[in-house]
Amino acid sequence: MHADPIGVLTGAHFIDGDHACSEGAIAAGCRFVAGYPITPSTEVVERIAERFPFVGGVFIQMEDEIASSIAIQGAVWGGKKAMTVTSGPGFSLMMEHIGLAAMTETPCVFVDVQRAGPSTGLPTMPAQGDMMQARWGSHGDYQIIAIVPNSPQECFDLTIHAFNLSERYRVPVMMMMDECVGHMIERVVIPSADKIEVHNRKVYDGPKESYRAFETGRDLVPSMVKAGDGYRIHVTGLTHDEKGYPDMSVSAQGKLVQRLMDKIRIHTDDIVMYKEEDVEGADVVVVSFGITSRTAIPAIEQAKAKGLKVGHLRLVVVWPFPEKRIRELAGKVKSIVVPELNMGQIVYEVERCAAGKCNVVSVPHAGGTVHQPKDIFAAIEKSLRGT
């Protein structure tokens, strides 16, 4: 399916990542946004508030992030595509409802424009410290998808992708931006609506008597109806059976949670997304994401100029993690260098997948600014010592 042209501002624009994210959401068909002001994400909802009256959307500024993160889920069950937008402190408040969305299989998008934490931290400055929170922040076991753009163009393209994945797998999808990418102004090209692929949730329209709201086929993703369709659905955050009714048994818990995990796991190969450069034959691979993928480039060039064989793997989808690819690479290279604007989060995943087969070096940074390329360069050199 293609995008509805009413929302698509086809043409070349000079806008920041936050605004590009808003345009991506509109192009993807998002027509409900609830949010609460927080730097550095506010520009996303400001643009939505400006644009929505002219594209059939409803924006509401809620009383807090807790309310925003569940209002979107009400809207989704009312038939809309919906998103909320925030930054670290607000993202922390939204955790319970990421769990609710995972448990009730409510497709929705959470945008987190990351700033330096913990707590109020550095409100106006970048970090990538919420990467593990995105994956594990709500209690219990579940799967989500998290995407990390590194440019305003990607904020546009990948927000559409986030909605598409969310609709396809009925999971909360997170756009893990950061202050730099959010506020960076670059050229963003918005294609015509007929060039934008839009995926909508599977809808059940069969007989009412036989409808079981959480029954699935081989893809493990149930078909959806909306409130008012006459199916008299029940949706609960409690452990439930295929009908959606609470079932407090160990077997129901095992079956449901296993499926919530598996519905992403069996599709991991389709979901993972990364971009590689000069990885074949490399001795060192830099694994980076978001803004850090851009600060890594001068470091990699400097290393190459010194004759080192350095490749670059940029994670675009961070969750689910491309385990298979990192395992493969770890068997081929001498070292993997992981710069990130946190004190070492994704490096844990890399170490886990490398499983001792190569040297893994973290390049941590507490955030507030980006890495100095020289620090990444130093880590590349250091990673080869003793290998």
Added chain:
Amino acid sequence: MPEELYDIETTIPSNPIEEFLRMDRMPHIWCPGCGIGTTVNCFVRALQTSGLDLDKVAVVSGIGCTGRVAGYMNLDSFHTTHGRAIPFATGLKLANPELKVVVYSGDGDLTAIGGNHFIHAARRNMDLTVILINNMIYGMTGGQAAPTTPVGATASTTPHGNFEETFNLPFLAESCGAVYVARWTAHHVRHLTKSIKEALAKKGFSFVEILAPCPTLYSRRNKLGDGLDQMEFYRDNSEIKNGADTKTVTLDFQGKITVGKFVDKERPTYIEAMNQHYQKKYGERYVPSDEMRKHFHA
């Protein structure tokens, strides 16, 4: 039993409200003597005579004993997170204004953890009917003190007696902007049914507080007898004062209970205000959602 009585047809074919309930989920979890079931009965009776298309009625609950109401209603029903029924319902209503969205939850859920959402939904005059069951404690978790626990009452977390001022919920709702505010007890089934029906017919934020006995965790701990004793207490101590100043309807421990319809007024709802504002400002340029357009042309 005298033999002739066996000849009388005593089998009732079905409970008249069965079609409104998910009978495959019975028995429910509520204790003997609990007042919640009585209020559900009144809610159903109100729905029956409301003229509403039941396929277009959604019930949203939070967490707790009353939070289970959504799960028993044979309607589109959502059992959300603790305290967050109102913001969920807000999203649902804004997505499809054609739905009649009813929030049905408890005192702790709606006014402690969910208090912020309650006051803002009332301020916005969001188009929701909020039915709040006040049993004066947290029932499901074992009878802890709530913002509604009267001074002097004992709860599991106020073993020496409660000394915190209680919420006067009708006053709270009115001062935040609710357009319909009523309070009844589980004893007042006819008044309550009528009141819920009025609340359902009301545009904007309508609020009905219902006092209901929790014999297991409130009455027992406070030596107030069983559910029936509590109903008798409601009967003997309630005063119907329609139009009473909500400032004066505070609940004291085993004191007089002022019940009645306190507020019934008009002001633009959120959805009306939004659409009127954009229409006035932008005319034809304003593009309401298809559901919004349908709602206003209906």
